Amino acid sequence: MEMKPTRDGYGEGLLELGKTNPQVIVLDADLAKSTRTDWFMKEYPHRFFDIGIAEQDMLGTAAGLALAGKIPFVTTYGVFVAGRAWDQIRTTISYAGLNVKIAGAHGGISVGADGATHQALEEITLMRVLPNMTLVVPCDAIETKKATIALANFKGPAYLRFAREATPVFTSESDPFQIGESITLKDGKDLTIIACGPIVFEALTAAKILNQSGISARVINMHTIKPIDKEAILKAAKETGAIVTAEEHQILGGLGGAVAEILVQNHPVPVEMIGIKDTFGESGTPEELAERYGLTANHINIAAQKVLKRKASPQ
Amino acid sequence: MVVLNEKQLQEICKDMRADILRMTERAGSGHPGGSLSAVELMAVLYFNVLNHKPQEPGWSERDRFILSKGHACPVLYSAMSRSGYFPVEELLTLRQLDSRLQGHPNMKALPGLECSSGSLGQGLSISNGLAIAAKIDKKNYRVYCLMGDGELQEGQVWEAAMTAAHYKLDNVCAIVDYNNLQIDGKVEDVKNIAPLKEKWQSFNWHVIEIDGHDLIQIFQAYEEAKGVKKKPTVIIARTIKGKGVSFMENVAGWHGKAPNKKELEAALKEIYG
Ligand SMILES: Cc1ncc(C[n+]2csc(CCOP(=O)(O)OP(=O)(O)O)c2C)c(N)n1
Ligand SMILES: [Mg+2]
Numbered sequence: 231m232e233m234k235p236t237r238d239g240y241g242e243g244l245l246e247l248g249k250t251n252p253q254v255i256v257l258d259a260d261l262a263k264s265t266r267t268d269w270f271m272k273e274y275p276h277r278f279f280d281i282g283i284a285e286q287d288m289l290g291t292a293a294g295l296a297l298a299g300k301i302p303f304v305t306t307y308g309v310f311v312a313g314r315a316w317d318q319i320r321t322t323i324s325y326a327g328l329n330v331k332i333a334g335a336h337g338g339i340s341v342g343a344d345g346a347t348h349q350a351l352e353e354i355t356l357m358r359v360l361p362n363m364t365l366v367v368p369c370d371a372i373e374t375k376k377a378t379i380a381l382a383n384f385k386g387p388a389y390l391r392f393a394r395e396a397t398p399v400f401t402s403e404s405d406p407f408q409i410g411e412s413i414t415l416k417d418g419k420d421l422t423i424i425a426c427g428p429i430v431f432e433a434l435t436a437a438k439i440l441n442q443s444g445i446s447a448r449v450i451n452m453h454t455i456k457p458i459d460k461e462a463i464l465k466a467a468k469e470t471g472a473i474v475t476a477e478e479h480q481i482l483g484g485l486g487g488a489v490a491e492i493l494v495q496n497h498p499v500p501v502e503m504i505g506i507k508d509t510f511g512e513s514g515t516p517e518e519l520a521e522r523y524g525l526t527a528n529h530i531n532i533a534a535q536k537v538l539k540r541k542a543s544p545q
Numbered sequence: 546m547v548v549l550n551e552k553q554l555q556e557i558c559k560d561m562r563a564d565i566l567r568m569t570e571r572a573g574s575g576h577p578g579g580s581l582s583a584v585e586l587m588a589v590l591y592f593n594v595l596n597h598k599p600q601e602p603g604w605s606e607r608d609r610f611i612l613s614k615g616h617a618c619p620v621l622y623s624a625m626s627r628s629g630y631f632p633v634e635e636l637l638t639l640r641q642l643d644s645r646l647q648g649h650p651n652m653k654a655l656p657g658l659e660c661s662s663g664s665l666g667q668g669l670s671i672s673n674g675l676a677i678a679a680k681i682d683k684k685n686y687r688v689y690c691l692m693g694d695g696e697l698q699e700g701q702v703w704e705a706a707m708t709a710a711h712y713k714l715d716n717v718c719a720i721v722d723y724n725n726l727q728i729d730g731k732v733e734d735v736k737n738i739a740p741l742k743e744k745w746q747s748f749n750w751h752v753i754e755i756d757g758h759d760l761i762q763i764f765q766a767y768e769e770a771k772g773v774k775k776k777p778t779v780i781i782a783r784t785i786k787g788k789g790v791s792f793m794e795n796v797a798g799w800h801g802k803a804p805n806k807k808e809l810e811a812a813l814k815e816i817y818g
Contacts, residue, residue: 260695260728260735268729280729282698282736283665310664343574343640345648347615347663512651514642522642 232399236392236428237335239371241266243378244303248274251382255295257281259288259306264394265335267305285310289318289330296328301382308334308350308391316356323387324360330388331381332357337367337391338427338478339506339523340516349511350391354426355483357389358456364388364409365456367477367485369430370399373453376407384409393478395516397428412459418448421534421541422466425476426452426485429504429525433476436530447534455488463492467499472541474502474533478525481505500540502533547628549592554760557592557627558584562789562816564623564636569803572640575648578799579693580620582724582757582784589763590689591624599629602657608686609659609675613668614693614722615649616801621658622646630657666699668692669719673705676714687771691720695727697738703748709777710749717777718770719750722757724786726797745779757782789816 247254248270260283262268271278281288285306292302304311311334312319323330334353341349357365364386368374374392381388405413415430416437425433430451437447448470450462467473473493477485486503493499506523520526549557561584569575590610591597597607612621619639626633631645638644645655649663660671672690679686696702709717721741729735738744745752751773755762763782770778786800787793790812793804804812 258729260698262729264728280735283695283727284698284700284736286700314664343572343648345640345663346651347649347661512642513640513644513648518642 233396234371234399235394235396236368236371236374237266237394239368239374240333240335240378240390240392241269243375244270245273246375246379247382248277251301253299253301254382255279255300255302257288257292257302257304259283259285259310261306261335265305265333285314286318289315290322292330293318293322293328296330301329301331303331303333305333305335307336307348308353309336309348312350312353312356312389320360324362327362327386329385332387332389334389334391336394338393339511339519339525340393340395340478342395342516342519343513345513346510351480351506351511353389353391354455354477354479354485355487358483358488362387363456364454365391366409366454367391367426368453369427369451370397370401372399372401372403373407377453380407380409391427393428398431400431400434407453410454410457410459412453412462413451414448414462415451416447416449418446419470420446421472421474421537422448422450422470423474423476423530423534424450424452424463424466424485424489426455427478429476429478432525432527433530435527436534439527439531440534445534445538452485455485458488458492460492463489464497467493467497472500472537474504474530474537476504476530479505480508482508500537500544502537504530504533547592551760554588554592558588559816560627561588561620561623563813564627564633565619566790566804566809566812568619568622568636568639570806570809571637572803574803575619575640576616576801577619577804578726578786578793579614579617579722579724581788581790581793582786583617583620583691583722584788585758585760585763586691586720586722586782587620587624589760589767591628593764594767595689596686599625599657602630606684606686609672609688611659611668611672611688611690612650612662613690614665614696615662617691618646618650621650625657631655665693665696666701669702669705669709672717672719673708673712673714676709676717677712679716687716687718689718689720691722693727694721694723694725694732694738695735697721698736706745706748706750713775714777715774718767719777719779721779721781722784723781724784726786726795726800728797728800730797741781745781749776751776751778752781753778754781755783757784758788791815
């Protein structure tokens with residue numbers, strides 16, 4: 231299977247937009263190579279601005295560009311854009327509903343050796359709580375490219391989360407992608423795994439393992455966390471009666487939290503959550519960290535077994 | 546406090562350069578460029594200037610050092626181990642699972658680190674806080690803060706610059722590693738920070754400009770700063786990113802890339818001659 235980091239999909243999406251949409255402007259904060267905005271910079275140097283190591287300034291500049299009718303894509307690592315510039319995003323951009331696209335690279339613990347300071351694990355929580363915000367977390371490089379292009383054609387503030395490491399490319403160019411519409415990758419009747427980002431591939435692998443022991447798991451790629459596909463979540467709850475969420479992010483306020491909020495208010499079923507459990511990351515290889523922080527297909531499989539037990543004998 | 550003569554410091558600087566390269570080679574990642582540019586600044590500080598007790602990192606009277614440009618932690622880890630905070634062999638665990646030497650400094654993992662860092666632009670504010678506390682507690686410790694030149698693009702640095710001057714924090718000594726490179730290229734091309742001396746002066750700081758690889762100038766600058774009253778001091782140190790390894794010098798690409806085995810060998814040959 232082809233392996234490619236989702237950040238490459240962002241870079242390719244921007245290149246496409248460079249050709250098709252003259253309103254698109256790209257900004258970076260001294261990480262252009264790493265975030266892949268240098269691809270756009272080389273082709274469209276007059277529509278690229280390096281703001282330097284000044285994330286708050288970059289978000290404010292983007293707000294101004296948006297007020298003048300441009301479509302700015304601001305780009306840096308997730309920790310610095312969602313964290314450092316959160317107030318600029320909240321009060322200047324979200325409040326006014328400005329058409330700024332925020333691209334957060336290096337989402338997740340798979341950032342690896344750089345350690346906790348650079349592993350963004352909070353952006354879903356931080357962005358999801360903002361009114362007017364749209365939040366997309368694509369699962370592979372192809373979907374990231376589609377999401378990048380879709381966000382340019384969509385009006386309003388939006389955050390796109392992608393990652394550093396090469397991960398499987400398992401969707402195809404012809405698969406549909408609509409902001410806000412989740413994709414059921416595999417149907418099933420015993421439980422549903424709802425995932426976002428590259429860990430969706432682990433969810434599919436877990437479903438295969440479960441299948442070997444006669445368990446039929448549905449797998450939903452919840453690429454848009456806000457607005458979340460409530461209908462698909464409730465349908466899954468009603469039809470399969472048990473949910474496992476999986477994300478490379480804090481569970482608190484993350485995808486797990488978002489799904490649970492919908493379920494408890496509408497149709498409570500047992501839920502198990504795979505994700506970071508209220509702790510910071512650390513240095514290590516992506517594989518070591520996925521194992522230590524419980525983010526592999528095997529961990530999803532164990533969570534599925536657990537949720538099925540709870541479904542079978544409710545307290 | 547150890548005090549080394551110039552010859553001894555020169556030898557220590559060679560060992561520190563070798564440490565930085567060995568550590569990052571072993572880790573397969575990390576930041577050699579901005580670590581190598583700060584070797585002399587850190588060696589003089591840790592061996593001849595800081596009032597500290599490496600065997601007793603929690604000593605309350607110690608001078609504080611804040612590595613605001615946290616990515617350059619290889620040079621800090623090297624200075625710490627060579628001055629006695631932990632065994633030199635531990636350096637080779639950099640960036641590995643369970644190592645105390647995290648990819649960016651984690652103060653909870655390693656005694657002697659005064660703060661955790663890695664998000665640029667924050668160290669000077671932290672230094673100010675420590676310096677204000679020293680004034681309140683009538684303590685004589687000084688606070689040193691090393692920043693990158695690209696890092697000065699962060700607005701918070703200038704907010705902190707105003708704070709330090711406003712509260713007359715003469716126990717703060719900032720050091721700017723002015724290597725004129727950041728990740729995306731030359732600082733003057735990405736977003737110019739010049740004129741730097743005039744900026745700090747207009748913020749009411751005492752400014753000392755030096756060659757950041759000249760051990761004597763560095764020592765004299767730290768000493769001069771100690772004597773300045775009612776004003777914070779900034780040492781603007783002209784440096785070369787990747788200093789000491791010909792193929793790394795002034796090359797932006799060596800900011801965050803580790804040498805391979807062959808490059809390490811070539812580099813060590815250059816350093817030890
Ligand atoms: C707030 C923040 N933004 C971005 C980064 C990513 N980053 C790490 S090092 C670096 C360049 C630093 O350049 P400079 O300050 O000149 O350091 P030096 O040349 O001494 O290595 C950047 C952008 C970061 N660590 N923190
Ligand atoms: Mg620099």
